[in-house]
Amino acid sequence: MLRAVSERVEWRRLGFWVWMLRRVSGLGIAFYLLLHIVVIHQLVAGRATFDQAMDLFASPAFRLGELAVVVACIVHAVDGVRVMAIEAFDLARAERRMLWLSATVAGVAVALGGTPLLLHLLGLRLVLP
Amino acid sequence: MRLRITVPRASRDGPERPVDQTWELDVPEGATVLDCLEELKGRHDGTLTFRASCRSAICGTCAMVANGRSILACRTQARQAAARGGRLRLEPLRYHPVIRDLVVDLAAYWRHYAAIVPWVTPAPGSPEREHRILPRDVERMGLAETCIHCGVCLSACPIALSDPDYLGPAALVAAWRFVNDSRDTRRRERLRIVDSAHGPWRCHTVFNCAEACPKGIDPTQAIVRLRGLIARERLSGRL
Numbered sequence: 001m002l003r004a005v006s007e008r009v010e011w012r013r014l015g016f017w018v019w020m021l022r023r024v025s026g027l028g029i030a031f032y033l034l035l036h037i038v039v040i041h042q043l044v045a046g047r048a049t050f051d052q053a054m055d056l057f058a059s060p061a062f063r064l065g066e067l068a069v070v071v072a073c074i075v076h077a078v079d080g081v082r083v084m085a086i087e088a089f090d091l092a093r094a095e096r097r098m099l100w101l102s103a104t105v106a107g108v109a110v111a112l113g114g115t116p117l118l119l120h121l122l123g124l125r126l127v128l129p
Numbered sequence: 130m131r132l133r134i135t136v137p138r139a140s141r142d143g144p145e146r147p148v149d150q151t152w153e154l155d156v157p158e159g160a161t162v163l164d165c166l167e168e169l170k171g172r173h174d175g176t177l178t179f180r181a182s183c184r185s186a187i188c189g190t191c192a193m194v195a196n197g198r199s200i201l202a203c204r205t206q207a208r209q210a211a212a213r214g215g216r217l218r219l220e221p222l223r224y225h226p227v228i229r230d231l232v233v234d235l236a237a238y239w240r241h242y243a244a245i246v247p248w249v250t251p252a253p254g255s256p257e258r259e260h261r262i263l264p265r266d267v268e269r270m271g272l273a274e275t276c277i278h279c280g281v282c283l284s285a286c287p288i289a290l291s292d293p294d295y296l297g298p299a300a301l302v303a304a305w306r307f308v309n310d311s312r313d314t315r316r317r318e319r320l321r322i323v324d325s326a327h328g329p330w331r332c333h334t335v336f337n338c339a340e341a342c343p344k345g346i347d348p349t350q351a352i353v354r355l356r357g358l359i360a361r362e363r364l365s366g367r368l
Contacts, residue, residue, distance in 0.1 A: 012198055013198070086353060
């Protein structure tokens with residue numbers, strides 16, 4: 001299986017995985033938006049139906065999904081800015097440096113945005129000094 | 130160091146159904162993948178088929194895939210290309226029909242290259258012999274003119290998998306090179322040719338081609354610049 005993939009596409013390169021991350025996070029966000037529209041549409045069916053749908057999203061699996069949405073949005077946005085910057089400012093030669101810079105920015109943003117969500121998921125509360 | 134070298138060989142069932150053949154070979158420090166292939170052909174199996182000529186990354190004929198990475202066999206050291214345990218799997222370049230073993234038919238590559246009109250059409254009255262251009266014009270071409278047409282960039286590009294008509298990094302690098310040639314008169318025509326769904330707009334800035342190019346050319350840079358140039362020309366109504 002792995003050999004068949006290897007024969008068809010050059011996946012043993014960092015650029016390939018960054019590209020895959022961009023594609024997968026984009027698809028994930030699109031799926032989330034679709035799900036969001038479907039859930040909000042439940043309001044039309046009445047309060048009870050909407051509450052029932054919202055109860056479903058209180059489960060740990062969906063909480064984890066919320067965290068995944070945050071990560072996907074940050075990764076996709078930061079990588080999108082990186083690609084646009086390469087296009088707009090002719091930065092192709094600095095691609096690797098741009099990649100590490102955007103990975104750092106995304107990492108910090110995920111830590112800042114994801115930590116409260118993760119703590120909430122674990123039933124903990126963030127206490128700021 | 131002993132390497133286990135595997136090559137998908139031509140079988141009686143046709144080139145699309147190759148059969149793996151593995152040899153064990155003592156590979157000295159510094160030996161290239163091409164050295165190993167020549168050793169195999171000379172001492173183990175004379176029917177092993179591959180292309181090679183200059184042995185010094187000039188002719189571009191010995192391009193192939195080593196352990197999943199597109200390389201030039203003459204400038205890649207076998208020990209470095211091998212995986213843990215000394216496994217080295219050599220395959221033909223991707224996206225091209227295999228003729229035999231490691232030899233592929235590059236007709237599609239050359240067709241895409243020919244599509245971008247890869248020659249200079251000088252204006253009438255241009256000097257017939259030496260036609261000088263300014264150093265800044267040469268600089269603008271980047272390293273594009275050093276392309277050896279090995280096909281490594283196309284083999285490394287994942288976009289070519291989903292679009293067989295994609296012009297590919299090498300052809301687009303050549304387009305950038307000729308678009309910036311001050312001696313040429315077919316700049317707009319060439320831009321119109323590449324300005325298609327199979328041209329620079331198809332590139333997803335993966336940078337595999339830039340990483341793989343054995344001559345240090347950055348095709349993604351040329352593609353990005355082509356996109357910018359086409360956009361500016363279109364916005365100004367000149368294209």
